[in-house]
Amino acid sequence: MNKFRLTINAIAIAIFTLAFVSIAQGQATRTWVSGVGDDANPCSRTAPCKTFAGAISKTAAGGEIDALDPGGFGAVSINKAMTIDGGGGQNASILTQSTNGITINGGANDSITLNNLRFQGLSQTATPGLSAIKINSGKAVYVTNCIIENWGVNGIEDVRAAGGFLEVNNTSITNCTQNGVKIDPSSGVTSPHFHMANSNVQGSGSNGLLMGSNVRATVMNSVFSQNVGAGVFAQQTAGGATDVNIDQCVVSNNGVGFQSNTGGATIRVSNSTAIGNGLLATIAGGGVVSSYGNNQTAGGTFPSTGTGQQ
Numbered sequence: 001m002n003k004f005r006l007t008i009n010a011i012a013i014a015i016f017t018l019a020f021v022s023i024a025q026g027q028a029t030r031t032w033v034s035g036v037g038d039d040a041n042p043c044s045r046t047a048p049c050k051t052f053a054g055a056i057s058k059t060a061a062g063g064e065i066d067a068l069d070p071g072g073f074g075a076v077s078i079n080k081a082m083t084i085d086g087g088g089g090q091n092a093s094i095l096t097q098s099t100n101g102i103t104i105n106g107g108a109n110d111s112i113t114l115n116n117l118r119f120q121g122l123s124q125t126a127t128p129g130l131s132a133i134k135i136n137s138g139k140a141v142y143v144t145n146c147i148i149e150n151w152g153v154n155g156i157e158d159v160r161a162a163g164g165f166l167e168v169n170n171t172s173i174t175n176c177t178q179n180g181v182k183i184d185p186s187s188g189v190t191s192p193h194f195h196m197a198n199s200n201v202q203g204s205g206s207n208g209l210l211m212g213s214n215v216r217a218t219v220m221n222s223v224f225s226q227n228v229g230a231g232v233f234a235q236q237t238a239g240g241a242t243d244v245n246i247d248q249c250v251v252s253n254n255g256v257g258f259q260s261n262t263g264g265a266t267i268r269v270s271n272s273t274a275i276g277n278g279l280l281a282t283i284a285g286g287g288v289v290s291s292y293g294n295n296q297t298a299g300g301t302f303p304s305t306g307t308g309q310q
Helices: 002-025 052-056
Strands: 028-033 059-067 076-078 082-085 092-096 102-105 111-115 117-121 131-137 140-144 147-149 154-158 164-169 172-174 181-183 192-197 200-202 209-211 216-220 223-225 230-234 242-247 250-252 256-260 265-270 273-275 279-283 288-291
Touching (some): 154 164, 209 242
Parallel strands (some): 059 082, 140 164, 216 242, 230 256, 242 265, 256 279
16 A cells, blocks of 8 residues: 555656656747747747737746737736747737736846836726736836837836836836836835936826835936926925935926825936926925036026036
8 A cells, every 4th residue: 555655756856856846847938929839839939929918927037028029919818938029110008997917026036127017908998906017016127119008097107115216218108197107115124226317207207206105316418398387396295304306307298297295206317408388396295306507497596505507
């Protein structure tokens, strides 16, 4: 009887091992999607998948999913380090109105890169909790050469309680119902870091940028215009100082150019142009909006206790 049991156990272990090896071998470092693909395929270049969701389970951690041709490749949840690249000219689109476009649930050491993607909301009807890119966890997220438009709530939303890094480059975010970029962690214990360059945020129903508790933000050579609320908004909601630095930017035709709502929230502005805003800047609750004195403004002065006011 004991010999029989040992034999059964050995067979079971062998089957489990073979299954694990089979799964591991089924994950490639580079996979492909195509508008004429099939998620039953292995996601190779010659037999691509149809959707990002279909390809992600066949892509190894640290690997890359590439689009072969233009198409709508669907929403996806990312739970490991990887790159998704839509190819030159934003070939790859994500169209949805009932879910986040890309949800990131990465591990503590995972870096996720999103390149050359177009996120198209099917309407601007606000659906609670939905964003083109929603970041729940992960070490670093890089968004480059992307287009986000007509989204129901936020363009990019980062709620990581454990901090992390978000970089946005050469990206256009337009006509979101609430905020273009919202970084508002649930805790102020750690410091999320945000960098943006060579980008534009326009036509948001609320704010262009909303920076929450303990965020450290640097924004360069970008445009914030025609946002109903503030072009740049800083607030402290869960402890920890919020520090936002704006350099070589254009902030125009917003309800308010710069708004700081709470103590510990500071916006510093340098080498920038702020024109056509309903109000140039507003502060409340001990917030600070500070000019280095080298900005071009029209329609008001910075109401700040900072040095170098203009």
